[in-house]
Amino acid sequence: MELDIVSLSRLQFALTALYHFLFVPLTLGLSVLLAIMETVYVMTGRLIWRQMTKFWGTLFGINFVLGVATGIVMEFQFGMNWSYYSHYVGDIFGAPLAIEGLMAFFLEATFVGLFFFGWDRLSKVGHLIATYAVAAGSNFSALWILIANGWMQNPVGSQFNPQTMRMEVADFYEVLFNSVAQAKFVHTVSAGYVAASFFVLGVSAWYMLKGRHIELAKRSMTVAASFGLAASLSVVVLGDESGYLSSEHQKMKLAAIEAMWETEPAPAAFTLFGIPDQAARETRYAIRIPWVMGLIGTRTLTEEIPGIKEQVDLAKLRIEQGIQAFDALQKIRAAGSTTAIPEDVRNAFEENGTRLGYALLLKRYVDDPRTATPEQIEKAAWDTVPMVAPLFWTFRIMVGLGMLFILLSATFFALSSLRKLDRYPWLLKVAVAFIILPWIAIECGWFVAEYGRQPWIIEGVLPTAAAVSDLGVTTVLLTIIGFVAIYTTLLIIELKLMLRAIRKGPEPDDEPEAQLAPAQLVAAE
Amino acid sequence: MILHELISYDILRVIWWVLLGVILIGFAVTDGFDLGVGALLPFVARNDIERRVVINTVGPVWEGNQVWLILGGGAIFAAWPQLYAVSFSGFYLAMFAILFALILRPVGFKYRSKIEDPTWRSSWDWALFIGGFVPALILGVAVGNVLQGVPFRLDEDLRIFYDGTFFGLLNPFALLCGLLSVAMLVMHGAAWIVLKTEGVVAQRARRVGEVASLLTILLFALGGVALWLFVGGYRITSPIDMVGPSNPLLKTVATGGGWFANYAAHPWMLIAPALGFVGAVACYVNAKAGREIGTLLWSKLSIFGIISTVGVSMFPFILPSSADPRAGLAVWDASSSHLTLFIMLVVTVIFLPIVLAYTAWVYRVLWGKVDEQAIRDDSGHAY
Numbered sequence: 001m002e003l004d005i006v007s008l009s010r011l012q013f014a015l016t017a018l019y020h021f022l023f024v025p026l027t028l029g030l031s032v033l034l035a036i037m038e039t040v041y042v043m044t045g046r047l048i049w050r051q052m053t054k055f056w057g058t059l060f061g062i063n064f065v066l067g068v069a070t071g072i073v074m075e076f077q078f079g080m081n082w083s084y085y086s087h088y089v090g091d092i093f094g095a096p097l098a099i100e101g102l103m104a105f106f107l108e109a110t111f112v113g114l115f116f117f118g119w120d121r122l123s124k125v126g127h128l129i130a131t132y133a134v135a136a137g138s139n140f141s142a143l144w145i146l147i148a149n150g151w152m153q154n155p156v157g158s159q160f161n162p163q164t165m166r167m168e169v170a171d172f173y174e175v176l177f178n179s180v181a182q183a184k185f186v187h188t189v190s191a192g193y194v195a196a197s198f199f200v201l202g203v204s205a206w207y208m209l210k211g212r213h214i215e216l217a218k219r220s221m222t223v224a225a226s227f228g229l230a231a232s233l234s235v236v237v238l239g240d241e242s243g244y245l246s247s248e249h250q251k252m253k254l255a256a257i258e259a260m261w262e263t264e265p266a267p268a269a270f271t272l273f274g275i276p277d278q279a280a281r282e283t284r285y286a287i288r289i290p291w292v293m294g295l296i297g298t299r300t301l302t303e304e305i306p307g308i309k310e311q312v313d314l315a316k317l318r319i320e321q322g323i324q325a326f327d328a329l330q331k332i333r334a335a336g337s338t339t340a341i342p343e344d345v346r347n348a349f350e351e352n353g354t355r356l357g358y359a360l361l362l363k364r365y366v367d368d369p370r371t372a373t374p375e376q377i378e379k380a381a382w383d384t385v386p387m388v389a390p391l392f393w394t395f396r397i398m399v400g401l402g403m404l405f406i407l408l409s410a411t412f413f414a415l416s417s418l419r420k421l422d423r424y425p426w427l428l429k430v431a432v433a434f435i436i437l438p439w440i441a442i443e444c445g446w447f448v449a450e451y452g453r454q455p456w457i458i459e460g461v462l463p464t465a466a467a468v469s470d471l472g473v474t475t476v477l478l479t480i481i482g483f484v485a486i487y488t489t490l491l492i493i494e495l496k497l498m499l500r501a502i503r504k505g506p507e508p509d510d511e512p513e514a515q516l517a518p519a520q521l522v523a524a525e
Numbered sequence: 526m527i528l529h530e531l532i533s534y535d536i537l538r539v540i541w542w543v544l545l546g547v548i549l550i551g552f553a554v555t556d557g558f559d560l561g562v563g564a565l566l567p568f569v570a571r572n573d574i575e576r577r578v579v580i581n582t583v584g585p586v587w588e589g590n591q592v593w594l595i596l597g598g599g600a601i602f603a604a605w606p607q608l609y610a611v612s613f614s615g616f617y618l619a620m621f622a623i624l625f626a627l628i629l630r631p632v633g634f635k636y637r638s639k640i641e642d643p644t645w646r647s648s649w650d651w652a653l654f655i656g657g658f659v660p661a662l663i664l665g666v667a668v669g670n671v672l673q674g675v676p677f678r679l680d681e682d683l684r685i686f687y688d689g690t691f692f693g694l695l696n697p698f699a700l701l702c703g704l705l706s707v708a709m710l711v712m713h714g715a716a717w718i719v720l721k722t723e724g725v726v727a728q729r730a731r732r733v734g735e736v737a738s739l740l741t742i743l744l745f746a747l748g749g750v751a752l753w754l755f756v757g758g759y760r761i762t763s764p765i766d767m768v769g770p771s772n773p774l775l776k777t778v779a780t781g782g783g784w785f786a787n788y789a790a791h792p793w794m795l796i797a798p799a800l801g802f803v804g805a806v807a808c809y810v811n812a813k814a815g816r817e818i819g820t821l822l823w824s825k826l827s828i829f830g831i832i833s834t835v836g837v838s839m840f841p842f843i844l845p846s847s848a849d850p851r852a853g854l855a856v857w858d859a860s861s862s863h864l865t866l867f868i869m870l871v872v873t874v875i876f877l878p879i880v881l882a883y884t885a886w887v888y889r890v891l892w893g894k895v896d897e898q899a900i901r902d903d904s905g906h907a908y
Contacts, residue, residue, distance in 0.1 A: 062639075065631040068588065073624050075598040079613025080620050083685050086613075090606025091861045095869055098599035102876045106592045110880075110887055113585030121890050133883075161862070163770035165683045166606070168862040333681075469614035470686045479621045486625060490632055497639055 008476040009081040009468045012483065014450070016073050018443055019487045023067035025442050028142055028189050029196020029231070030060040031108075031135035034115075035128075036223055042128050052216055053131070054119075055506035056200065061116060062497050066490060068109070073483070081476070085457055085467035091168045092158050092175060093148055100144035108137025142192070143185050150181025153453060154249040155461050160353055162332045167461060180249055183241040184449075190235035191445060194405050195438035197228025201412060202435035203502055205428035208421065213505050221421055225412035232405040239402060239445075240296065247297040247305060250459060252315075253452035255308045256386045257395045258293060259283040263307040267294025273396075276388040281309065283388075308385055315358065315381040318460075322358030324348055326369050329356065357461040364465060386454045394444040394451075401441040408434065529867035535767035535857070537866040541604040542843070542856045544873060546836045548600050552593035553832055554713070554825040559587040561714015563630065563657020564707065567650050569718060569729040574897060576650055577638055577908065581895045582721035584634060584908040589884060591631075603869050607773065607859040608844050611685050615677050616667055618691040623660045630656030638908050657714070658707065665706025668835055669699030672784065673756055674847030679774060688848045698751050705744040709828055712737035712808060716821040719812070721895050731812055734820065738809040738827075745801055745831060752838070758784040759845045759853055766857065773858045778850035784838040794837045800830025 034053055041049035075097065079086050086094075111133035118127055151158075157174030158167045169175065201224045204217035246254040254260075259276040260268065261283065270293040274286035297305045306314070328349035335341045361380040362369040372380075412431070415421050422428075457464040532540075562583050570576040583590075602609040613620055629652040637649035673696070676689040715734030719727050763777040788794050804827025811819035839845070845853035860866060 061635060065635040068591070069628040069631045072591075072595060072627050075595050076613055076620060076624060078602065079598075079609045080617055081614070083610035083614035086602065086610035087606055087683055087685070090602050090609060091865050094599065094601075094603030094606055094609070094861070095865055098596065098603040098869060099872050099876075101592055101596035101599040102872060102880065105595055106589065106876075106880045107883075109592045110586075110589030110884055112588055114887055114890065117585035118890065161770070164772050164862075169865050169868075172864065172868050469610075469617070470684070471614065471617055475617060479618075482621065482625060486628055490628070493632075493636065497636060500639070 003473055003477070005471060005473055005476060006465045006468050008473060008480065009471075010464065012081060012476060012480045013077060015480065016070065016077060016483055016487075017450075018446060019483075019491070020067070020070040020074055021442060021446055022439060022491070023063050023070060024142075025192035025195040025438070026063045026199060027060070027067045027138050028192030029194070030056060030063070030199070031131075031138045032193060033196055033200060033223060033227060034060060035131050035135040036227065037220075038128050038131050042124050048215055048219065051506050052220055055216065056220070057115065058501055059199075059203075059498060061112075062494060062501060064112065066494055069490070070487065081469050081471070082457070082467050083469040085462065088166045088462055088467070089155075089158075089458055091166060092151060092155075095169070095172070096144045096148040096151075096175075100141050100148075104137050104140035104144055106137070107133050108141060111137065139189055142189050146185040146188055147176060147178065147181045149449075150178045150184050151175055152458050153184075153449070154178055154180040154245075155458050160356055162329055162349070163338075167458075180242070180245050183238055183245055187235060187238035187242055188445075190231045190238060191438070191442050193231035194228060194235055194409075195442060197224040197231055197409065198405070198431075198435055198438050200224035201228065201409075201431045202433075205431035206502070207505070209425060209428050209432070214422075216506055218416075218421055221412060222416040225409055225416050228409035229406070229413045232402065232409050236399075236402045236406060239399070243296055244299060250453070251306055252308070252311050252384060253386070253391075254297060255306065255311060256388045256452060257391045257448060259286075259388050259392045260293070260305065260307045261309055263304055263310045264294075266298070266304045267291045267301045268297070268305050269293055270296070271392075274392070276392050278385075278388055283392075308388075312381045312385060315384040316377060318355045318358040319361060319377050319380055321352040321355040322360070323362075323369050323372065325352035325354075325356040326359035328352065354460075357456070357458070357463065360463050360466050361455065363463070383455050386452055391448055391452050394447045398441045398444040398448065401437055401444075404434075405438065405441075529864050532867060532870070533768065534863045534866070537863065537870065538767070538856050538860045540870060541860060541866055542836070542840070544870075545601065545605065545843075546833060548593060548597045550829050550832050552590075552597055553710070553828045556587070556590035556593055557661075557710045557828060558713045558717040558821075559583045559590050559630075560657040560661045561710040561712070562717060563653045563714075564661060564711055565714050565718065565730065565733060566657070567654050569715075569733060570726055573643075573646060574900065575726050576646075577900050578722055578726060578895050578897055579718060580634060580637065580653070580908050581900060582718060585891050586888070587634060588631070589887065591627075594627075600869070604861050604866060605843065605854070605859055606861060607683070607771070607854050611675070611677055611844055611854065612667070612671075614685060615675055615687045615689065616670075616694065619663050619667060619694055623663050626656045626659035629653070634908055657710075661707045661710045662703045665703035666694055666699045668706070669702030670694050670696075671844055672702070672752065672835065672839065673698060674759065674780075674845040674850070674853065676848040677846050677852065678849040679852040681774070683772065683774070698748075698755060701744065701748055701751060705741065705748055705831070708737050708740040708744055709805075709824075709831060712741050712805065713821075713824045713828060716808065716812070716817075716824045720817045720821050723894055723897075731815075734824075735809055735812050738805045738812065738824070741805040741827065741831075742802060742809075745798075745805070749798065752784055756784060757781045758786070759842055759850055760786065761841070761855065765841075769857060771858055771860050771862070773852050773854055776851055776855070776858060778845075778853055780850055787837055787840055797830050797833035797837050801827055801834055802830070804828070804830050 034057055037049055037056065038053040041053060111130045114122065114130040115134055118130055122130065156178050157169060157171035159170045161168045200220050204220040204224065207213045207217035243254065259271055259274060261281050269288040269290045271283060272287045272289055274283040276283045294301065294305060328345050331345045332341050332349060359369040361383055362372045362376060365376040365379065366372050411427065415423070453459055455463050455465065457467045562579060566576060566579055570579040633649045633653040633656055637646055676687065678686045678688065680686065712734055715730045715737055718730035719734060722730070757780050759778050759780055760782040761776050762779045769775065804823050807823035808820055808827055811823055841856040843854050843856060843859060
């Protein structure tokens with residue numbers, strides 16, 4: 001990668017987002033698990049469930065603050081590094097972010113204080129409400145962020161305004177109920193639930209192996225296994241829905257993920273493995289399963305999925321339309337007042353205006369897209385193809401892990417139903433070892449979604465290269481180093497505190513519940 | 526969509542200008558005391574238990590308070606996209622410093638008391654100090670620069686170019702504003718500590734608070750004089766189209782005329798600076814008299830007055846440009862579209878009262894002094 005401002009800004013965004021996304025999934029999932037555990041406590045009055053809520057709550061808190069700390073950066077970074085983006089789409093993109101703060105994050109952050117400080121100040125039900133508010137707040141927060149991100153993938157309900165030189169909202173309802181955003185929301189929160197479930201499963205399995213806190217561990221595993229099974233199924237099903245929607249809205253991303261260079265007769269085959277070669281524009285040593293791709297992508301046996309090369313031809317056409325739009329835009333602006341715009345110019349812009357972004361792809365090669373040569377158009381059209389190999393592989397890792405999560409959580413669900421959780425120690429070891437896997441799947445998922453959209457920052461509307469701020473290379477390099485240094489330090493501290501809290505275990509320590517409960521009840525009365 | 530025509534574009538713009546102020550003031554009067562408490566931590570609390578008491582005064586509320594800042598970022602993005610784009614990219618390294626400091630804060634609160642090691646705890650105490658002092662200072666410095674005009678230009682595509690440097694931000698007037706900001710938030714933080722603690726910590730905080738309120742009065746007055754003498758101000762010289770498209774380049778702007786013209790034209794606006802002074806004076810008097818709630822409320826009102834003063838002095842500008850004055854952002858040419866402003870207003874009208882209601886409830890639940898004995902017993906206080 002060259003050290004230009006675009007690459008560096010992308011690198012910084014990717015790093016800060018990937019770090020942020022180490023903490024958020026656990027917050028999303030654990031908050032719901034805490035709500036479940038505390039509900040059982042309030043309904044049954046059994047103290048072990050309160051002990052569980054407090055113990056997992058402690059781990060939740062250690063993780064939560066880093067989600068908050070890294071989240072502030074995300075909120076400010078668009079303006080800092082992507083100022084043209086902020087100007088160009090702030091009219092639409094800013095709204096869900098602001099609503100997230102007002103509707104979701106306030107709820108989560110205001111009540112999280114009561115979750116930790118309110119045990120002695122609130123009634124049982126009062127405290128439960130605070131926990132629900134935290135869970136609802138964090139999940140609503142994800143909804144609004146994914147509405148914003150969904151719009152970047154599928155920019156509906158908006159149009160370009162030549163007077164303000166930006167995209168403006170035309171139909172907010174469409175932005176809100178964007179099918180891509182809805183699928184992404186459920187897919188992403190489910191992924192968070194999977195992460196939290198495997199976290200609880202793994203830590204509990206460790207206790208079982210050590211013979212500590214058995215009662216707490218068994219109950220936690222039961223909750224986590226059932227919740228994890230539902231979440232794993234949901235994450236895969238909604239992942240499939242996202243794939244299906246990509247075949248509608250982001251055909252290039254889909255083709256790149258599948259390394260489909262050519263359009264095949266329907267139903268297309270699915271490439272299980274292969275070595276994509278970007279330069280030769282082919283996939284070598286491909287192992288292919290007939291029909292599967294066509295079925296996943298179109299859910300029919302007859303519809304074709306366009307391959308990369310066909311879509312590059314389409315991009316070429318769109319670039320040419322984009323040049324028309326660009327030309328019309330210049331004339332509209334030269335006209336000054338709206339009434340002075342000639343009829344044919346107005347029509348040309350109305351016809352091609354949605355392709356304006358494609359003309360901006362040429363800005364890499366020429367200042368004025370209207371003067372672009374056919375070779376430059378050809379190059380710009382090929383620029384719409386993201387790097388295939390990294391997408392091909394990260395996608396397969398993610399999906400493979402997703403399948404594994406279903407298998408594993410189903411196994412533990414069956415074991416806990418049969419009350420045989422302690423029967424197979426090797427399975428418990430697997431659960432401990434696998435704690436990290438959901439995080440790998442999640443980070444791959446972010447990569448597929450965002451890298452797969454390149455070269456666009458807003459699909460078909462604004463190229464990433466056009467969106468950056470006017471900053472110096474050294475400046476951004478400096479902040480990258482700064483962020484990486486502080487994030488890495490804090491991540492190490494966080495892991496250390498997590499391990500410490502896990503080793504210490506719940507309070508009070510090492511007492512079987514049968515003796516604990518009456519003693520505590522007496523103390524409480 | 527016809528519904529949004531119910532409120533005309535110019536009125537929506539003014540409403541969102543007011544709401545921008547409401548959110549910034551909301552941040553300053555809530556998270557402001559958290560910042561002040563952070564900046565005061567190593568000084569008013571000298572041993573471990575005292576520091577834990579002080580940290581626990583803000584422990585349950587700082588997270589909610591900080592959302593005002595997040596909301597500020599989001600609301601500026603949604604309602605004033607150019608303001609968000611120009612200020613955050615123009616003040617890039619300053620923003621980075623603020624973020625760096627703010628990253629330390631949540632972690633500091635949560636992690637400090639998890640390990641019983643003096644070096645560990647003292648490191649986090651200083652991290653919390655940075656987390657309070659640095660944002661308070663830089664936010665004030667940023668406001669000082671905004672009042673003088675920020676060196677940015679816009680090209681025909683409204684792409685932003687920034688001519689200034691990080692060290693250019695640190696000019697005398699801006700530093701004066703930075704100090705005022707620190708004094709004001711320390712006054713606020715001290716009032717909070719006095720309300721929530723007892724004994725020696727409260728006594729120290731009260732003394733600091735008295736000094737800080739006097740400094741606030743002095744620095745606010747000095748700021749006014751410096752603004753009069755050294756800051757030229759800007760005025761729009763072309764006819765104003767209050768419902769025109771959000772394109773700053775459609776107007777012409779002259780420098781000079783000062784930031785005092787609004788007060789001459791609309792003397793009622795003098796309420797803002799008056800409140801800044803009266804609030805700080807009353808904060809001092811209440812602190813002397815030992816009236817804890819009065820001290821806190823008057824310091825909030827003083828902050829309200831001081832921040833409002835900045836807003837009304839510059840109206841209709843929200844971010845003037847010193848490099849190319851006509852590119853300066855004004856209320857009439859830097860907002861979101863009519864529809865977005867309307868939708869965001871509807872959302873705000875519904876949710877802001879709900880937020881205020883449950884925030885008030887949470888503060889009520891947490892009412893009362895922090896109990897030092899409870900911290901020693903490790904019960905009821907998380908940090």
